[in-house]
Amino acid sequence: MVMSDQNLVLDEQLSFILYLCSKETIKRYKEYLDPLGITYTQYLAMLVLWNDNGISVNELSKKMYLDSGTLTPLLKKLEGKNLVERHRDSTDERVVLVSLTKKGVDLKDQIRHIPGEILAKTGVPPQEAADILEMLKSVLDRTTSLNYGKKEIPSSENA
Incomplete structure (x- = not known):
């Protein structure tokens, strides 16, 4: 094999290994999140809100690296599950804020053990x-x- 061809070996691609790690990790989270009725991406939004409740949709979008076309339906689903609510900022009507409901706050207690359990199962x-x-x-x-x-x-x- 020519040395430059090493760049073309699938198992040597950082992007491929990152992709597989992400895919496998999300699969492990799914086992825990499905019974709670939320997806992995919804879980990520909840993580942001548990640490920064009441932030703007724009800030949430930046923190999650999601555009509004992806984030808006996600927030609608979380609202439908009564985990979050959206409302206009009283000081600037153009800004939409996202806040946790009581049910959203309470969900944290059911989820807090998950990352540690998944890490422990990996043996890392x-x-x-x-x-x-x-x-x-x-x-x-x-x-x-x-x-x-x-x-x-x-x-x-x-x-």
């Missing part, structure tokens, strides 16, 4: 997982800065 030690997370944040930061302007990814110490 917590420190190694933290190191991998920081490396992946660096990859994301470098990748997003290529085409879209640098977007700062918070370190796990600040997250």
Whole structure:
């Protein structure tokens, strides 16, 4: 094999390995989230709101890297499940805020154990997982800065 052909081997593609890791991780989350009636993407929105309740739809969109065409239906579904509510900002009617309902706040207690259980099942030690997370944040930061302007990814110490 010619040395430059190494770039064309599927198992040597960082993007492919990241894709598989994401796909397998989401599959593991699905096992926990299906009984609760939420999807993985809805879970991610809830994570943001549990840490920053009452933020604007625009801020939520930025934090989740989703456009409004994807986020709006997601929020409608969460509203339909009575987990969130949207309302206009009283100081600026153009801004729509997203807030957790009591049911949305209470869901956190049913979910808080899930990330730890999934990590434990992988057998990856917590420190190694933290190191991998920081490396992946660096990859994301470098990748997003290529085409879209640098977007700062918070370190796990600040997250």
